[in-house]
């Protein structure tokens with residue numbers, strides 16, 4: 001008998017977005033709207049900062065929690081954006097991406113056999129990371145009330161068991177574009193406190209928010225309502241805000257004991273995020289608002305264009321998203337969303353992400369990433385319309 005892969009590793013489901021993308025990548029002329037990233041390159045001032053950091057010698061190991069200067073920059077960012085005071089030396093851990101922050105935070109609070117409540121439809125990596133910790137994700141879908149998604153607190157209450165340790169939610173949401181209001185957050189915090197759970201908020205889309213008084217007002221952060229002694233973690237990343245998906249830099253904000261443990265565990269995962277990328281992230285945080293504002297104008301126009309186009313298509317129901325860069329229309333006749341997306345890809349060469357990839361509540365819908373060029377979106381909407389008709 002030859003050595004085999006651990007059954008616990010084999011149980012981690014593969015990404016159905018990736019499965020669709022891999023078919024699309026073998027084809028020519030596909031309009032690719034399946035991945036969650038902007039088509040814009042990283043702004044030049046950030047690239048120059050990375051080059052300068054390399055020239056200045058930022059090519060060595062750094063602290064496990066990240067460069068003190070970057071942690072100070074992150075603390076300043078929270079002060080400016082949310083009026084929240086953080087201690088850079090004990091409440092912030094820099095990670096090599098948002099998904100690594102998710103991994104580290106989850107690993108710190110779950111033992112094998114524990115359960116984690118995950119609000120869905122959601123980016124599959126949250127539930128997959130719970131499974132990677134040999135724990136069990138319990139999905140609780142949002143419900144649609146009118147044209148706004150809501151948290152199903154009754155379902156959350158009945159999903160809690162003595163093994164539940166964590167509640168994970170994403171706001172602004174991938175794929176829904178739903179943005180938690182302070183009132184939603186207050187209720188989530190209250191729920192987590194009552195049941196003695198860790199509350200983990202994935203806020204990586206916080207700057208892609210269309211509900212604020214100013215175009216670049218961030219979505220509300222749970223850190224504003226929670227005290228620093230609450231069992232709360234926030235996952236962040238430079239990927240979406242500054243068009244830096246390939247750079248791999250994020251962070252975790254958490255209660256001091258968790259931050260200390262996550263810092264220690266980081267040594268055994270990646271040790272720390274790349275040194276010069278950390279320096280580039282400092283620059284992005286300092287000087288990023290101008291490019292971000294330009295991107296937000298384009299994203300909002302793209303959202304409005306796609307929303308209007310979808311609303312005219314037969315059998316399509318589409319709530320208006322308040323954040324992120326996705327639309328998540330429900331399509332009559334897409335009961336098997338993977339099969340629907342595959343047919344759309346083969347027949348019309350439009351690549352969308354199947355709703356089934358996002359867990360409970362996702363089947364029957366498709367995710368469209370509208371962070372693309374206007375002409376690509378126009379062509380994609382016209383092909384989708386023709387396909388549906």
Ligand SMILES: Cc1ncc(COP(=O)(O)O)c(C=O)c1O
Pocket residue numbers: 036097098099100123170173174202204236237238239245248249250
């Ligand atoms: C909800 C959500 N969280 C976290 C991430 C992670 O981003 P990154 O690992 O690129 O920092 C993503 C990326 O798609 C996401 O959609």
